[in-house]
Amino acid sequence: MLKLGWKAGPEQYQPAELLDYVVAAEKAGFETVDVSDHFHPWSEHGHSCFTWAWLGAAAVKTRSIELGPGVTCPILRYHPAIIAQAAATIDNLAPGRTYLAVGTGEALNEYSATGSWPDYPERRAMMAEAIHLIRELWKGGEVTFNGDYYRTRRARLYTPPLSRIPIYVSSLVPESARFAGMHGDGLITVANGPENAKQIVRNFEKGAHEIGRNPSSMPRLIELSVAYTDDRNAAIDCFKKYWAGAMVPAMFNLNLYTPKMSELNGSVVGMDTILKKTCISTDPDDHVELARKYIDMGFTHLFFHSAGPDQMDFIVKYGSQVLPRIRQMQAQEAVA
Template identity: 65%
Template sequence: MVMLGIKLGPEEYPPVELMNYAIAAEQAGFDAIDVSDHFHPWSELGQSCFTWTWLGAAAARTNRILLGPGVTCPILRYHPAVIAQAAATVDNFAPGRTYLGVGTGEALNEYSATGTWPGYSDRQQMLFEAIELIRRLWEGGYVTFDGAFYSTRKARLYTPPTTRIPIIVSSLVPGSAAFAGLQGDGLITVASEMSIIRQIVENFESGATQAGKDPEKMPRMIELNVIYASDMQAVMQDFKKYWAGAMVPALFNQNIYTPYMSEMNGAIVGDDTLKKRLCISNDPEEHIKYIQQFIDLGFTHIYVHTAGPGQIDFIKSYARDVLPALREQNKGAAGATEATA
């Protein structure tokens, strides 16, 4: 079955408040949680807790909901061996209901914390190697690894994962989607123009097929920005206040490494841009129609994201008004076999 989840943003909310939203989402009937992993937020007004601490706490405070990072960059500010250990620990708290989302990162988080920001092709090669090392550590035993970027000497996870953790690889543009299919157990992306999303899906499937995998059995996750609130204009302003920098993906590979720099580049995001990038409506049918088009493209995990202080109201109303209809019209749809592995 399609999993209907929520994107929770540490870039906007303090960690304890964010935890309350996670608990409320599970109680309301959401299936999954996707949470950012940032060192810096997109805005000077934002927050930025340590996501791996938060995921451990969320795993302990929830019972059935799938949860994971969307996404972690395991190549610069983290050594991949540390991420292998972190994800394994979360799996011990939440067996079978976590995943590891990975990507090549943003200068906002990596350059700011390390002073290092290689070009994209180098970072992709680093990610290739990091994924290999993480998987070898999860397999157990002592791992001596001599790569171009990372080395270990008889490294071993003495608290290994209890279940198989899928590695979900991020792709925001068609050019990186084949890599996600080749190297990942699944795909995670963010909504953009439908022509771009279709090409991302096609390239992901091509890469997976090339690697001898069945793409129909691989989880495909997508984050959708939505507004479903009584005061839609206020939520739009909060999107611009906290998230405008994230809505200029062409800037992700540039050397923008402070929230202030993010704000300056996000200043080009106006109401017209938001209306093109978000589903903004108080009519649940509009949201159902909007989400269904991504399900029809084969996405197995839908994460809706909204902004502003009315998160609890959003969680309850969306779970009441939108999720049941989506479940009903997708009843019996074949989901990815590894979606909750």
């Protein structure tokens, strides 16, 4: 089932302001939200609230919208037992509308907070173990765990989840998507070109098939960068000011651990790159066509990320002018 969501960016907005936006997003017809979980923002202009505290506030401020981190790293600055407890608590506040999305992290958050940054194969092994431990703890019994990276002794969540929490595994490149298919209940990624997304989906499906799962029943989530404004320059400036560091692959591979490092890394991002990676238009049909492209690839959850210039205006207008058209398009094609 298609779900249309809003991307919440604590790197760009103060937590109270972001709460106003998620309440507005629910009213505007967005069905799900994903919120970044970062210790440092991508630039020195940004903010950095504690996402799990914000999710608790968002859970009690809303009534129907689905909530989760997009994404959290449960292997270094967090012990997986703490993430199991955090997600279980959110599910008690928002039962049946909580999910957990996990990834192997960035040095921006993990090295800065812990001084530790293992290479990718080790972080991937850590995450496989973390996912297993989280699921064991969610069962509600005592867990004595002796892994290669984590240990618990008669650990128990005395406030377990009220419902089943799905775990979505992040993949930004095709090489990691097979892991997501093998270990996750679904996939979460960021649009970085159609061909990259198609290969990620293919490898995700391969991983699921390898362990006897049906990938067609597994959710696939993707973030799409958009701006619904006629002020193209202001939209480009917002993306560049707050998010340019996230648009350069080196940010996810190298030990770049301060907002200043991220900002310098993103300084190579120009207008052409931003226009290539985003849909900036006031024509609803342009946004419907963007959504169609990724729905046709098999994505089931689309999160629309707007950096501005006016977030509230985006939420209200996108909810009333774009989301209904996407749903109508999808419904018409489903019966065709």
